[in-house]
Every structure is written in structure tokens, then in C-alpha cells.
Amino acid sequence: xxxxxxxxxxxxxxxxxxxxxxxxxxxxxxxxxxxxxxxxxxxxxxxxxxxxxxxxxxxxxxxxxxxxxxxxxxxxxxxxxxxxxxxxxxxxxxxxxxxxxxxxxxxxxxxxxxxxxxxxxxxxxxxxxxxxxxxxxxxxxxxxxxxxxxxx
Numbered sequence: 256x257x258x259x260x261x262x263x264x265x266x267x268x269x270x271x272x273x274x275x276x277x278x279x280x281x282x283x284x285x286x287x288x289x290x291x292x293x294x295x296x297x298x299x300x301x302x303x304x305x306x307x308x309x310x311x312x313x314x315x316x317x318x319x320x321x322x323x324x325x326x327x328x329x330x331x332x333x334x335x336x337x338x339x340x341x342x343x344x345x346x347x348x349x350x351x352x353x354x355x356x357x358x359x360x361x362x363x364x365x366x367x368x369x370x371x372x373x374x375x376x377x378x379x380x381x382x383x384x385x386x387x388x389x390x391x392x393x394x395x396x397x398x399x400x401x402x403x404x405x406x407x
Contacts, residue, residue, distance in 0.1 A: 279340050286339025290348055294319055323348035327355040330369055350381070 258266070263339060265315035297318050326332040332352050336343040343349055 282338050283340045283342035285342065286317045286335060287342030287345055290319075290342070290345045293322075294345075294347075320351040323351040324355045328359060329353045 289304075294315060298311055298315040301314045302308070306314060324330055326335070332343070332348075333356075336352070343352065
């Protein structure tokens with residue numbers, strides 16, 4: 256049996272499942288917004304305790320990372336991600352989930368070869384890039400500061 260290119264295209268279009276764009280977008284909006292609102296509430300809480308803005312921001316980041324790591328560990332974050340899709344990729348919580356998820360899959364291989372190795376399979380490249388980028392930015396800033404006044 257030979258199939259013409261047009262017939263093949265029609266067969267392919269029938270086989271592709273239709274996306275639920277409105278549902279996906281609304282879920283991402285709701286979950287992403289909820290994560291951000293929780294983050295703002297946590298930040299406000301730390302500010303109300305008398306922490307300075309930089310200290311409260313750091314404590315808020317640590318708290319959100321802890322929440323998402325624990326929720327990933329007990330299997331709730333995956334259920335939230337199934338509903339919220341891209342909304343769960345809010346940087347801090349999404350990164351924590353991306354670090355913890357592979358570690359959870361390989362925990363049966365032990366703490367060092369399973370958990371430890373898999374945690375750094377995701378976090379390692381991000382840490383390396385972050386350190387190298389901050390060194391490069393620091394060098395550029397240092398060069399700019401050493402230039403004679405009035406040049407910039």
C-alpha cells in the first residue's frame with residue numbers, strides 16, 4: 256500500500272492529540288500565581304519579624320526551596336505540577352524540584368552513589384555556570400571601575 260504525502264499528512268493530523276491550551280494556560284497562571292503569592296506572604300512574614308529586606312529575601316528563598324523539596328519528596332509537588340504545568344517552573348521552586356526528583360528516583364542505590372550523585376547531576380552544571388558567570392561579571396565590573404573617570 257502506498258500513501259501519498261497529502262494522505263500521510265492527514266493521517267498524522269488525526270493521530271496528534273489536541274492540546275487544551277486554555278486549560279493549560281489557566282492552570283499555569285493559577286499555580287504560578289499561587290507560588291508567587293505564597294512567596295510574597297513568606298517574605299512579608301520575615302519582614303514583620305524585623306529582618307532587613309536582604310535577610311528576609313534570603314530567608315524567603317530558603318523557605319520556598321525547603322517547601323518544594325519536601326513536597327517533591329512526599330509526592331505532592333508532582334501532583335501540583337500535573338495541574339499547573341509550566342506554572343510550577345517558578346525559578347526557585349522549579350529548581351528545587353528538579354534537584355530533588357532525580358535523587359528520589361535513585362535513593363535505592365544508596366546515599367552516595369544514588370542520592371548524592373543524582374542531586375548533583377542537575378545542580379552541578381547550574382552551580383558551575385553560576386560561579387563562572389559571577390566571576391566573569393565581577394571581572395567586567397572590576398575593569399570598568401579601574402577605567403579613568405569620565406570614560407563611561
